[in-house]
Amino acid sequence: MTETTPAAGHPAPLVDRSAKPRSVSRLIFLALVMIGASVTFFLFKDKLNNDLMLGVLGVLAVVGIFFLVSTVIGFVTIMPKTTTDPLARAFIDTHPEGTLVTDEKGRVIYANQAYGRITGTTSASDVQSIEAILSRHRDSAEAVYRLTNAMRDGEAGQEEFRMTHALNDSQDTGSGAYWYRLRGRPVSDGDGEGASRLMAWQLADISQERTEQEMVFKELQNAINYLDHAPVGFFSAGRDGGIVYLNATLADWLGIDLTAFAPGKLMLRDLVAGAGMALVDSVQAEPGLNSTAQLDLDLLKSNGQSFPVRLVHRVTATRDGSPGESRTIVISRDDGVSGARDVANAEMRFTRFFNNTPMAIASVDSRGKILRTNGPFLQMFNGLVSRDDMERGALFEKVLREDDRKLFADALGHAADKQGDIAPIDSRRADDEERHFRLYVNAVIEHSEEAPEETAIIYAVETTEQKALEAQMAQTQKMNAVGTLAGGIAHDFNNVLTAILLSADHLLMSLRPADSSFADLIEIKRNANRAAVLVRQLLAFSRKQTMRPTVLSMTDVIGDLRMLVDRLTGTNVKLDLEFGRDLWLVKTDLGQFEQVLINLAVNARDAMPEGGTITVRTRNVEADEVESLNHRGMELGDYVLIEVADQGTGIAPDVLEKIFEPFFTTKDVGKGTGLGLSMVYGIIKQSGGYIYPDSELGKGTTFRIYLPRYVEDEAEKAAAAAEVEAAANRSAAEGEAAPAAKPASDGPEDLTGGSSVVLLVEDEEAVRRGGKRMLEARGYEVHEAGTGVEALEVLAELEGKVDIVVSDVVMPEMDGPTLLTELRKDYPDMKFIFVSGYAEDAFAKNLPADAKFGFLAKPFSLKQLATAVREMLDA
Numbered sequence: 001m002t003e004t005t006p007a008a009g010h011p012a013p014l015v016d017r018s019a020k021p022r023s024v025s026r027l028i029f030l031a032l033v034m035i036g037a038s039v040t041f042f043l044f045k046d047k048l049n050n051d052l053m054l055g056v057l058g059v060l061a062v063v064g065i066f067f068l069v070s071t072v073i074g075f076v077t078i079m080p081k082t083t084t085d086p087l088a089r090a091f092i093d094t095h096p097e098g099t100l101v102t103d104e105k106g107r108v109i110y111a112n113q114a115y116g117r118i119t120g121t122t123s124a125s126d127v128q129s130i131e132a133i134l135s136r137h138r139d140s141a142e143a144v145y146r147l148t149n150a151m152r153d154g155e156a157g158q159e160e161f162r163m164t165h166a167l168n169d170s171q172d173t174g175s176g177a178y179w180y181r182l183r184g185r186p187v188s189d190g191d192g193e194g195a196s197r198l199m200a201w202q203l204a205d206i207s208q209e210r211t212e213q214e215m216v217f218k219e220l221q222n223a224i225n226y227l228d229h230a231p232v233g234f235f236s237a238g239r240d241g242g243i244v245y246l247n248a249t250l251a252d253w254l255g256i257d258l259t260a261f262a263p264g265k266l267m268l269r270d271l272v273a274g275a276g277m278a279l280v281d282s283v284q285a286e287p288g289l290n291s292t293a294q295l296d297l298d299l300l301k302s303n304g305q306s307f308p309v310r311l312v313h314r315v316t317a318t319r320d321g322s323p324g325e326s327r328t329i330v331i332s333r334d335d336g337v338s339g340a341r342d343v344a345n346a347e348m349r350f351t352r353f354f355n356n357t358p359m360a361i362a363s364v365d366s367r368g369k370i371l372r373t374n375g376p377f378l379q380m381f382n383g384l385v386s387r388d389d390m391e392r393g394a395l396f397e398k399v400l401r402e403d404d405r406k407l408f409a410d411a412l413g414h415a416a417d418k419q420g421d422i423a424p425i426d427s428r429r430a431d432d433e434e435r436h437f438r439l440y441v442n443a444v445i446e447h448s449e450e451a452p453e454e455t456a457i458i459y460a461v462e463t464t465e466q467k468a469l470e471a472q473m474a475q476t477q478k479m480n481a482v483g484t485l486a487g488g489i490a491h492d493f494n495n496v497l498t499a500i501l502l503s504a505d506h507l508l509m510s511l512r513p514a515d516s517s518f519a520d521l522i523e524i525k526r527n528a529n530r531a532a533v534l535v536r537q538l539l540a541f542s543r544k545q546t547m548r549p550t551v552l553s554m555t556d557v558i559g560d561l562r563m564l565v566d567r568l569t570g571t572n573v574k575l576d577l578e579f580g581r582d583l584w585l586v587k588t589d590l591g592q593f594e595q596v597l598i599n600l601a602v603n604a605r606d607a608m609p610e611g612g613t614i615t616v617r618t619r620n621v622e623a624d625e626v627e628s629l630n631h632r633g634m635e636l637g638d639y640v641l642i643e644v645a646d647q648g649t650g651i652a653p654d655v656l657e658k659i660f661e662p663f664f665t666t667k668d669v670g671k672g673t674g675l676g677l678s679m680v681y682g683i684i685k686q687s688g689g690y691i692y693p694d695s696e697l698g699k700g701t702t703f704r705i706y707l708p709r710y711v712e713d714e715a716e717k718a719a720a721a722a723e724v725e726a727a728a729n730r731s732a733a734e735g736e737a738a739p740a741a742k743p744a745s746d747g748p749e750d751l752t753g754g755s756s757v758v759l760l761v762e763d764e765e766a767v768r769r770g771g772k773r774m775l776e777a778r779g780y781e782v783h784e785a786g787t788g789v790e791a792l793e794v795l796a797e798l799e800g801k802v803d804i805v806v807s808d809v810v811m812p813e814m815d816g817p818t819l820l821t822e823l824r825k826d827y828p829d830m831k832f833i834f835v836s837g838y839a840e841d842a843f844a845k846n847l848p849a850d851a852k853f854g855f856l857a858k859p860f861s862l863k864q865l866a867t868a869v870r871e872m873l874d875a
Helices: 024-044 051-073 086-093 113-119 130-134 138-152 207-228 248-254 276-281 339-356 375-380 387-391 402-416 464-509 516-541 554-569 590-606 623-629 676-686 714-737 765-777 788-797 816-826 862-874
Strands: 098-102 108-111 157-163 178-188 197-205 233-237 243-246 290-300 306-317 323-332 360-364 370-373 425-429 432-443 456-462 549-552 573-578 586-589 612-621 639-645 690-696 700-708 757-761 781-785 804-808 831-836 854-857
Touching: 098 113, 113 197, 130 138, 130 178, 138 157, 138 178, 178 207, 233 248, 248 290, 248 323, 276 290, 276 375, 360 375, 370 387, 375 456, 402 425, 402 432, 402 456, 432 464, 464 516, 464 765, 464 862, 549 554, 549 590, 554 573, 554 590, 554 612, 554 639, 573 590, 586 590, 586 700, 590 612, 590 639, 590 676, 590 700, 612 623, 676 690, 757 765, 757 788, 765 781, 765 862, 781 788, 788 804, 788 816, 804 816, 804 862, 816 831, 831 862, 854 862
Parallel strands: 573 612, 757 781, 757 804, 804 831, 831 854
Antiparallel strands: 098 108, 098 197, 157 178, 178 197, 233 243, 233 323, 290 306, 306 323, 360 370, 360 456, 425 432, 432 456, 549 586, 612 639, 639 700, 690 700
16 A cells, blocks of 8 residues: 655645555456466476476466566556546645545545644544544534434534634643534445445634634624613614614613514504604605604603604615615603703704694695694695695695685685684595595784794694584484384374274175175275385384394395295396305394395396396404494494395495485386385394495495394393293193193184173274274174273273273373383283384383283284284183
């Protein structure tokens, strides 16, 4: 084995056993054998008698002579020339990092001079492997172990470790901190099956590098410390307004815990009090440039208190002009000062109050040029006036509609004349008809040195909410007035219809179908019933119709109505249902809500003469979403939403305001009464819900119905359990007693009165007279009274010998509910029937909880009256 001669110009490696050919021994042995055979042949050819042996020795002699001659002339070489790249060898030999190559058994194959310098090795015989040197040190043993395992798995790796002593004792300065970087990767020393795996190591002393890093880090820490404890606050915000950094001074002022601070979580708008954010947003930069402004405003402490400051606010803009990051210095103005700075502080306090008042303020000159504004002004008229516009001489009239500019010019003229009583101006934003505000123009009597050209101070108060409330109040009052009127008309009309129906029934009893007047009476009764339908629609609008609310699932209700709605809408209109998942329950009258859906579907069909799709959607709406919807008059809570949308012609805005008013219709004469949507409105309102239309001409209309989510309370649970228990007891009792069943009969129901005594209380004489006659015709003994007071007198005369009282609800002197309350004092078991055109709920809430009574809605026929009396007597 020989060592490779080092290339000229660079130091020799400490150890290099990598250039020894493996077949040298074999070649030498073969050459010696051949030469020996040649010598033997020439020396002993005369003594060898075996021809075969002589032939073999002769051949070997010739080959040996040929090998010697070829070696001399260079045709055959015993040692192959090295194939090592001198450039690569020069690079690795002179590399500043220590390089070591070992075989799989850890034997050193190669080590450069840098490896010896780092490890303190000076001779090739002293070179040790990485494992041998570093594994005995606790600081580096784990790193070597991890790298060795990785290399055996065919992977490369890197580790950095700190040692208390230098690997080279001559380099140990006693500082106690030496850092090393160790890299390792497996390599192969050739190709094919005979190649073996080697391990290449690189060891570097990075103590100086770490020292420089620590110094830089320490300087950075000092800079941060200086910034954190500077006498002024500082913060930086990202493009979205999130605070990415604030110093300890500002955090202390605002009471923010820096240990809990997370960059980007706290927003700039959360720190600025009042409308000061409008001032901050007003600082804009040109694309690719910076803009800096001084702002006097208040910041918010974590406890909600205001903190007066002056901001030196600098913003950047990206090349496309969108807002970039910002850097802001915060100067506290909360410290008290005295002496020469009193005037300056007074000005600062005024600026602070000026910018934080909830009223928008602007000063203008005689031409209406805006000289100065506060934050609320920029916030109110955002998009119309900016700081840049004011610097270019923007006029105040820019924020006003064209129609209101003449009024403002007159008010400004009065201010120029120093007039003190200038009428306020109600106006709307120039770009938004829905935003209302009121302007107060005050003349500037004494001019300041800073703004000698000031003519008027203008105060602007937004009145959008006030206007909306006024409109809503006016609409509510109108609807309530119309509802009261409709209810009153319905009540009186019900009495008339009741008298007509009872009289028609009485005449029909005395006529045969073949009589000429029979058909006329039937027509009278049919039209009276049609009129009764109109009355019920009026009562629905006034929310006084009779309702029987039950707990319903809108999925089931709408699904059951699908076939009926399909037939009503026709073949050229498609019905599309989209049901929400896990829909909550609601409580409403099933029949009346079905009428709501049918009315809306028919209206949607009429709005699409060329055909289209009616979409009915349902879903749950939680209270948080209700708050975000911002529907006026809608209470917060959980609701079930039912949407009925069409693709029709839409509804004009002026018409949309009137669609729920009774008798308002856009249909041709004879095609509608104008009570359909009025009834829908009343039913939804009486169910505790809300309905909101949304329409756009040419794009269709959507009605959104919100019904309150039904949640069973404890009282309802107890009542339901009691009802179940009572039903079970009744079933058990019936099973034990097994009374004889009432014989079945195919004949007419027995509605006769027998010997029963009825007290009929009704203030409408025609109704009372008709009812008395009808009941007497059924065999009842009937006594009548016109008021509740009169009814009590009749009862006293009869000594209470009355089986049942049939009373109207609305009567002079004493109404029906009061009459029942008085009767219960002396006759607690008296049977009672209320007769009214209003809903049962309208008066039942004023009765005792244990009161028992029947109810008959007006208008009614003779059979309905007789049936109600008979059922109540038999109960």
